Amino acid sequence: MPQKMSSLTEAMTTFMQIIxxxxxxxxxxxxxxxxxxxxDEQNMHCTARLVEMFNQFSDELHKHAESDPAEKFLMEExxxxxxxxxxxxxxxxxRTAFLTILQKRVKGxxxxxxIFIEEVWSYVEEIVISVMMHHSEHYYQLQLSFRRAGHNLIAKMKERSINWVMEIVEMQKQTDYTCNPEYLSDWNKLMVQQDAFMKYVLTNVDCPSIIKLEGFGEIEVSHLEKYSHVLQLAFDLKMRMTAYWKIVLKRLVDCMALHLLLSIGNLVNKEFEAEIVNELMGPGGGIERMLEESPAVASKRQKISKSIELLRKSKEVVAKIMDKIGTYND
Known part of the structure; x- marks a missing residue:
């Protein structure tokens, strides 16, 4: 049985211990x-579950149709x-052409x-509520307030994260910039194929219409013959976007990971205690209610107290009987 509290001081001490x-x-x-x-509870191994969620998020980004457009090669460009x-x-x-394609892909x-942010915070909310319920299991009066405080706290954190994500996505739409050297490196590797590609498409009319390009595999090129006036620029644009899109996806995943790790750390180290205290110390809070017991607990305590009293009296009776038996034997 939990200790029955008789003063606000005891209630506050217990409350702070729970927190x-x-x-x-x-x-x-x-x-x-x-x-x-x-x-033994795999769902509570949180860092491992978060890594799985991040990996799934990254895979979904890279496998999305916008990351590998299905249209005929170079026709979008x-x-x-x-x-x-x-x-x-x-x-x-x-530059307008590059931004047009970039914005379309980012929007896609x-x-x-x-969706990923919402899933992560829903999981964190489940963990926070579970932990709070576990540590306050003997104080049903607190659990409703704890649950409400947990929901409110996660709602605030989720809203901040969603606003942040929307801003990050908008940044990717508006500006084509990176200092990552991989962009130029990848673009140069892809552009090495341009001359051979142009020659194959424009001069080898009788050759098979399938050509193999590094980074794209086998592609159909018969539809490109009539676009010779813009083909070279289209190829350049395609390779620039291919190299830059890798940077965009990596940037989104990295930024998301850093943001959520910081936010979860702030949740535990800064936000959690303040939110719970504000909820419990505010009007209608649960501190005073900690002095009350639920009818079930009160009834159980009363029954146990009666049993203890009965056992105490029984012990006294048995002790007297044993004393008489000992005196008789003497």
Whole structure:
């Protein structure tokens, strides 16, 4: 039976102990990756579950149709170049064309990070509520307040993360920039194939219409003959986007991981205790209610107390009988 509290001081002491234990448990399973408190509950091995969720998120981004367009090779680039023509030199790649394709691709995957954020915070909420319920299992008066505080806290963290994700996605749409040297390295490797590709498409009319390009595999090229005037720029645009899209996807995954790790750390180390205290100390909070017991617990305590009293009296009676038996034997 939990200790029955008779003063606010005892209630406050117990409350702070519960908060401390719950906070330490969350720090262990969400931040440090320790699961000695839940060795057989796989769902509570949180850092491992988060890694699985991140890997799934990364795979989904890379396998999405926008990461590997199914249209005929170079046709997307050709159509965009035709639609963004300006009066000027013919061999300049317009930035507008690049941004048009980039924005289309980013828009195509924009829902994936938001869905992922919601899934992660739903999982974290499940863990937080479970830990809080475990450490307050003897104080049903607190559990409703704890559950409400947990829901409110996760809702705030989720909203912040979603706003952050939307901003990050918008950044990817508006600006084509990276300092990552892999971009130029990958682009140069892809562009090495340009001359052979152009020659194959434009001069070998009777050759098979299938050509193999590194990074793309076997592709159909018969549809490209009539676009010779823009083919070289389209190839360049394709290779630039291919190299840059890798950077975009890696950037999204890395930023998401760093953001969520920081947010979960802040949840445990800063936000958790403040939210719980505000909930419990506010109007209608649960501190005073800790002095009350549920009818079931009160009834059980009363029955046990009666049993203890009966056993005490029985012990006294048995002791007297034993004394008489001992005196008689003497």
């Amino acid at each position: 401390g234990l719950a906070k330490e448990s969350l720090r262990k399973i969400l931040v440090r990756g320790e699961f000695d408190e839940y060795p 050709i159509m965009v170049l035709e639609g963004t023509k300006v009066i000027g030199l013919p061999n300049f790649l317009p 995957i924009s829902s994936i990070p938001t």
